[in-house]
Amino acid sequence: MSGGGGSTPYLAVQFRDMEAQVETGKLGVWLFLGSEILFFGGLFTAYSVYRANHIELFRYAHFFLDWRLGAFNTFVLLTSSLSAAWAVRCAQLGQRRGLRFTLLATFLLAAAFLLVKYFEYSHKLENGIGWGAACHPSAEILASLPDAARALPVPAHLGTFFSIYYLMTGLHGIHVLVGMGLFAWLLRRLPTLGPDHWGAVDGVALYWHLVDLVWIFLFPLFYLV
Amino acid sequence: MTSHAAAVDGPAPSYLRHGRGLRSWLLTFDHKRIAIMYLCAILACVLLGGVFALVLRLNLWNPSGGLVSNDVYNKLFTLHGAVMIFLFVIPGIPAALGNFVVPLQLGARDVAFPRVNLLSFWLFSGGAVFFVATLVAGGIDTGWTLYPPYSLEESRGLGILLALTGVFLLGFSSILTGVNFIATIHRMRAPGMGWFDLPLFLWALYATGIIQIVATPVLGITVGLGFLERVFHLGLFMPEYGGDPVLFQHFFWFYSHPAVYIMILPAMGIVSEVVSVFSRKPIFGYRFIAMSSIAIAVIGFLVWGHHMFVSGQSAWASVIFSFLTLLVAIPSAIKTFNWLATMYKGAIVLATPMIYVLTFFAIFGVGGLTGLFLGTLATDVPLHDTYFVVAHFHFVMVGAVMTAFLAGLHYWWPKMTGRLYDERIGSTSAWVTFVGFCLTFIPQFFAGVAGLPRRYATYASQFTVHNRLSTVGAFILASGLLVALYGLASSLRSGRRAPANPWGAASLEWTAASPPGLHNFDEDPRGVRPYDFTGLRHVSDEAGWVREGAR
Amino acid sequence: MTARESSTSASAPAGHGRVHVVTPAALLGTVAALFALTVVTVVVSRVDLGAMNVVAALGIATVKAIAVAAIFMHLRYEGRFHVVVLVGCAVFAALLVGFVVFDTTRYQPDLRAREAAETRHR
Numbered sequence: 001m002s003g004g005g006g007s008t009p010y011l012a013v014q015f016r017d018m019e020a021q022v023e024t025g026k027l028g029v030w031l032f033l034g035s036e037i038l039f040f041g042g043l044f045t046a047y048s049v050y051r052a053n054h055i056e057l058f059r060y061a062h063f064f065l066d067w068r069l070g071a072f073n074t075f076v077l078l079t080s081s082l083s084a085a086w087a088v089r090c091a092q093l094g095q096r097r098g099l100r101f102t103l104l105a106t107f108l109l110a111a112a113f114l115l116v117k118y119f120e121y122s123h124k125l126e127n128g129i130g131w132g133a134a135c136h137p138s139a140e141i142l143a144s145l146p147d148a149a150r151a152l153p154v155p156a157h158l159g160t161f162f163s164i165y166y167l168m169t170g171l172h173g174i175h176v177l178v179g180m181g182l183f184a185w186l187l188r189r190l191p192t193l194g195p196d197h198w199g200a201v202d203g204v205a206l207y208w209h210l211v212d213l214v215w216i217f218l219f220p221l222f223y224l225v
Numbered sequence: 226m227t228s229h230a231a232a233v234d235g236p237a238p239s240y241l242r243h244g245r246g247l248r249s250w251l252l253t254f255d256h257k258r259i260a261i262m263y264l265c266a267i268l269a270c271v272l273l274g275g276v277f278a279l280v281l282r283l284n285l286w287n288p289s290g291g292l293v294s295n296d297v298y299n300k301l302f303t304l305h306g307a308v309m310i311f312l313f314v315i316p317g318i319p320a321a322l323g324n325f326v327v328p329l330q331l332g333a334r335d336v337a338f339p340r341v342n343l344l345s346f347w348l349f350s351g352g353a354v355f356f357v358a359t360l361v362a363g364g365i366d367t368g369w370t371l372y373p374p375y376s377l378e379e380s381r382g383l384g385i386l387l388a389l390t391g392v393f394l395l396g397f398s399s400i401l402t403g404v405n406f407i408a409t410i411h412r413m414r415a416p417g418m419g420w421f422d423l424p425l426f427l428w429a430l431y432a433t434g435i436i437q438i439v440a441t442p443v444l445g446i447t448v449g450l451g452f453l454e455r456v457f458h459l460g461l462f463m464p465e466y467g468g469d470p471v472l473f474q475h476f477f478w479f480y481s482h483p484a485v486y487i488m489i490l491p492a493m494g495i496v497s498e499v500v501s502v503f504s505r506k507p508i509f510g511y512r513f514i515a516m517s518s519i520a521i522a523v524i525g526f527l528v529w530g531h532h533m534f535v536s537g538q539s540a541w542a543s544v545i546f547s548f549l550t551l552l553v554a555i556p557s558a559i560k561t562f563n564w565l566a567t568m569y570k571g572a573i574v575l576a577t578p579m580i581y582v583l584t585f586f587a588i589f590g591v592g593g594l595t596g597l598f599l600g601t602l603a604t605d606v607p608l609h610d611t612y613f614v615v616a617h618f619h620f621v622m623v624g625a626v627m628t629a630f631l632a633g634l635h636y637w638w639p640k641m642t643g644r645l646y647d648e649r650i651g652s653t654s655a656w657v658t659f660v661g662f663c664l665t666f667i668p669q670f671f672a673g674v675a676g677l678p679r680r681y682a683t684y685a686s687q688f689t690v691h692n693r694l695s696t697v698g699a700f701i702l703a704s705g706l707l708v709a710l711y712g713l714a715s716s717l718r719s720g721r722r723a724p725a726n727p728w729g730a731a732s733l734e735w736t737a738a739s740p741p742g743l744h745n746f747d748e749d750p751r752g753v754r755p756y757d758f759t760g761l762r763h764v765s766d767e768a769g770w771v772r773e774g775a776r
Numbered sequence: 777m778t779a780r781e782s783s784t785s786a787s788a789p790a791g792h793g794r795v796h797v798v799t800p801a802a803l804l805g806t807v808a809a810l811f812a813l814t815v816v817t818v819v820v821s822r823v824d825l826g827a828m829n830v831v832a833a834l835g836i837a838t839v840k841a842i843a844v845a846a847i848f849m850h851l852r853y854e855g856r857f858h859v860v861v862l863v864g865c866a867v868f869a870a871l872l873v874g875f876v877v878f879d880t881t882r883y884q885p886d887l888r889a890r891e892a893a894e895t896r897h898r
Contacts, residue, residue, distance in 0.1 A: 012339075013334055013335065013744065014328075014333060014334045014335040014336070014337065014339065014413070015413075016749075020412065020413075023412065024337045024408050024411075024412045024413070026854075026858070027337075027407075027408045027411060027412060027857070027858070028337060028338055028341075028404055028405075028408045030858045030861045030862070031403070031404040031407055031408060031438055031861060032400075032404055033861075033862070034438055034439070034861045034862065034864070034865035035400050035403075035404070035438045035439070035441070035442045035865075036442070037862070037865040037866060037869055038438075038439055038440070038442035038443055038865055038868060038869055038872075039442035039443075039445060039446055040446075040869075041442075041443065041865075041868075041869030041872055041873065042442070042443045042445075042446030042447065042450075042476060042872070043446060044869065044873055045475075045476070045872050045873045045876050045877075046450070046461055046472070048873050048876075048877045049469070049472055049876055049877055049880050050461075052877045052880065052881050053880055053881060053884050067818065067821075071814065071818055074814050075811065075814065078807060078810045078811060078814070079807065081807070081810075081844060081848050082803055082804075082806075082807040082848075084848070085798060085803055085847070085848040086800075086803055088798070089797055089798055089800075089803070092795060092797045093797060131457055131459055131460075132454075132457055132458040132459040132460040132461075132466050132467075133457075133458035133460065133466050134457070134458070156467065157460055157466065157467025159458075159459075159460050159466065159467065160459070160460035160461065160466070160467040160468065163453075163457075163459035163460055163461060164461075167450070167453070167459070205848075206849055209844055209845070209848050209849045212844060212848075213841050213844055213845070216837050216840045216841055216844070217834070217837050217841070219814075219817075219837075220817055220821065220833035220834065220836075220837055221833070221834075224817060224818065224821035224829075224833055225821060225829050225830045225833050411857070438865075439864075439865060439868050443872065469880065471879075471880070471883070472876070472880065475875075475876045475879065475880075476876075479872055479876075526868060526871065527871070530875075530879070537883060537886070538879055538883065539878075539879050539882030539883045540882075541878075541879075541882055542875070542878065542879040542882065
């Protein structure tokens with residue numbers, strides 16, 4: 001019962017060789033990402049159902065979301081996807097310094113994303129815009145709305161929209177946080193990563209791209225339409 | 226868990242001997258040990274759910290109930306359903322049997338992701354703990370389906386939050402198992418083992434994995450949203466906050482209908498294995514059975530609304546779902562005909578696994594056909610929430626899935642433990658279980674057609690006969706199961722040592738020792754044709770079956 | 777748009793056989809395209825196209841998603857099964873969204889009528 005191909009210590013006993021291990025690991029990550037698509041899919045369903053049946057909530061709530069912050073965050077996340085994909089390349093080519101740089105860059109960009117989210121959330125919560133039954137826009141924020149908004153009546157159950165907003169961006173934010181943890185983990189293991197052992201970088205990067213993919217859809221759905 | 230001193234020592238020490246002590250089990254990466262741990266946990270859950278069932282049936286002895294209060298009754302049927310479904314029928318065959326058998330049938334040393342496998346087990350255990358905590362916290366009385374607005378009202382107490390958390394953990398356990406099995410079956414086949422050389426049990430688990438990955442996340446988000454709705458009043462499901470309770474049902478059943486295929490597909494996989502081996506004939510229509518597993522997995526996603534015909538769902542949706550439901554019966558029928566054709570002109574061996582499989586055919590036939598009445602819109606409306614539904618799903622979940630589970634457990638028991646169970650005890654348990662099962666659930670079909678509603682602690686006196694027959698049957702069923710468990714447990718101490726291939730089967734797991742060594746095979750095997758029995762010869766009871774011309 | 781060259785470049789490390797390493801050109805080209813499409817999305821959203829606004833926004837988002845999946849996530853350079861997983865799951869998610877929206881919109885009139893009747897009775 002030989003241990004499989006090669007002298008690498010990273011080969012697990014159930015795999016014949018590193019290629020099998022890497023390819024199987026990739027498949028595992030893709031299958032998990034598939035489940036994430038369905039996980040977020042449930043929330044996209046909630047969004048679609050309430051938009052289809054209560055468009056007045058969405059038209060009104062639109063004014064509470066700042067598209068510039070959303071766009072900024074989109075650029076941040078797209079750049080972080082670039083650095084994550086580049087990190088995989090660096091690992092495959094054994095470019096240690098490039099790998100450290102790209103992993104760190106992704107981590108910091110993710111942190112920047114969350115910082116912007118923090119400002120968005122705290123501004124809303126300070127002004128009484130909670131979720132569900134706890135949504136009571138303060139007089140200040142109502143006064144700050146443009147004329148087009150003030151012409152509209154405040155819809156009953158505005159909180160349902162903000163529940164969906166906090167749920168979707170919040171769940172996405174949790175995934176960003178987990179991603180930061182994963183990139184920190186990779187940074188700690190930096191000495192072990194290289195042309196013989198880059199599957200973990202690839203897997204984490206794939207996860208990160210999914211996080212980016214979800215935001216690519218969240219941005220227009222909440223900030224633009 | 227103490228070491229099993231009865232284990233067989235082959236050329237390599239068996240997996241049961243490799244490592245001693247609790248930690249070597251609880252922290253193991255070995256798929257075989259994980260399977261055994263799952264088996265023990267799941268059997269404990271079956272006993273718990275079974276005790277609930279017996280109390281329910283005792284309460285139903287008299288029309289006015291009285292054994293327990295109505296409130297306790299409601300909590301009992303809720304937890305009976307939740308425990309049995311989430312802790313037994315859904316995970317059961319994949320976790321307890323699949324985990325053991327999949328790498329062996331592929332000729333692999335383990336699953337693709339052994340550590341994730343262990344994580345799946347611990348998530349399962351965590352989910353089980355939360356269900357027990359729900360009990361302790363006073364239980365829930367919502368029915369296992371947890372429909373709002375009732376389930377998310379403040380007056381429900383904390384039990385609902387514990388139950389939702391438990392389901393969430395169990396969901397992720399299931400998803401990770403699906404990921405593991407698909408990756409393993411996809412990529413870790415022995416050299417020479419093409420897709421159409423796979424044993425049908427693996428096709429079944431592959432199709433099951435698809436459902437686990439696609440459907441379970443929606444359950445996860447549903448219970449997560451339910452939890453948050455209750456705590457934060459999100460306004461998604463509760464009308465008083467602007468929500469829509471029917472939306473919950475859509476989310477819930479999008480998972481829970483495919484979930485029944487998570488339950489039945491592995492069972493069908495076991496049936497394919499056993500019916501072929503114990504008819505001494507290659508399986509008939511291999512490709513049809515394989516493809517029908519995938520077809521069931523896919524079509525199963527298109528029919529969830531048949532649980533919602535009277536929920537307020539629109540008429541258009543109901544009509545579409547009803548039509549699609551009739552389609553999903555077709556692949557199941559294809560399998561059934563292929564199994565029967567396998568038996569035709571075969572040399573039937575009436576061993577315990579085969580007895581269970583024969584009773585499976587009878588039960589699954591009735592269970593599946595009664596599903597057609599419920600899938601057809603017009604007939605479902607009067608039958609909805611009656612005992613007809615209860616009988617239908619017990620026929621398919623208990624009669625089919627549990628029966629196949631027991632068939633598989635007896636079939637692979639020699640491989641897992643290195644011991645042969647006592648055939649007389651095994652076959653007795655199979656027949657007693659069958660008789661008890663029929664007596665329990667056949668009267669319920671009649672009661673349901675006559676209008677007896679489900680989830681009631683009391684009933685009108687004209688249903689007394691139905692209920693009493695059913696209660697007597699439940700105790701017979703329980704004793705059959707206890708006999709089966711007794712027979713298996715006692716084999717650990719006094720059963721005969723099992724040869725590698727006691728049944729004369731042809732798939733790869735039977736070339737490994739009984740029980741296998743830590744890494745399963747002494748040499749990495751090549752793929753074989755799993756239903757090719759030519760050349761297999763029964764040498765003796767001690768040596769089992771051997772393939773002529775083998776090394 | 778992007779220069780999507782598929783160059784299986786870079787020395788394949790020993791023991792790996794063929795490993796595709798994405799080129800800097802592909803990476804930078806893709807992110808440039810993504811940035812451009814983001815700008816387009818924002819600009820288009822400022823124009824009132826009625827119901828088409830949502831369609832346009834989702835359409836552009838889908839193109840961006842395909843770019844990320846094909847280049848950053850290597851789908852362009854890999855076996856077909858991963859594409860099946862991604863597309864398959866997206867199809868099932870679409871099935872969930874589509875059917876539930878279909879049903880809920882169809883029973884809204886009943887709901888509204890009931891709510892109106894109840895309000896009148898209060």
